Amino acid sequence: xxxxxxxxxxxxxxxxxxxxxxxxxxxxxxxxxxxxxxxxxxxxxxxxxxxxxxxxxxxxxxxxxxxxxxxxxxxxxx
Numbered sequence: 001x002x003x004x005x006x007x008x009x010x011x012x013x014x015x016x017x018x019x020x021x022x023x024x025x026x027x028x029x030x031x032x033x034x035x036x037x038x039x040x041x042x043x044x045x046x047x048x049x050x051x052x053x054x055x056x057x058x059x060x061x062x063x064x065x066x067x068x069x070x071x072x073x074x075x076x077x078x
Contacts (some may be wrong), residue, residue: 002039007046008068009039015053018061025062032063033072040071 001012021028023074036048050060058066 004045007044009042009045009048010051011035011039011048012051012054017052021061028061030062032065032069036069037071046070053076 002009022031032050039045039048046068049056049068050065051057052060056066058064
C-alpha cells in the first residue's frame with residue numbers, strides 16, 4: 001500500500017519483507033536505495049518513507065528507515 005503527501009511517498013510493506021533482504025549490509029542498502037530511486041522518479045515524489053505492517057520502524061535490515069529516504073545523488077548528469 002502506498003500514498004503520497006507533500007512529496008513524500010509513504011510505502012507500507014509487509015513485515016515479512018525483511019526475510020527477503022540479502023544478508024550483506026551493502027547489498028541491503030543498494031536494494032532499498034534502488035526502490036527509493038525508482039519511486040522518486042515518479043512525478044511529485046521527492047522522498048520515500050518506508051513502513052512495515054503500517055508501523056514506523058527504525059531499521060529495515062541494516063538500513064535506517066526512521067526518516068524519509070532521499071534518492072541517490074545524480075552528480076553524473078553534468
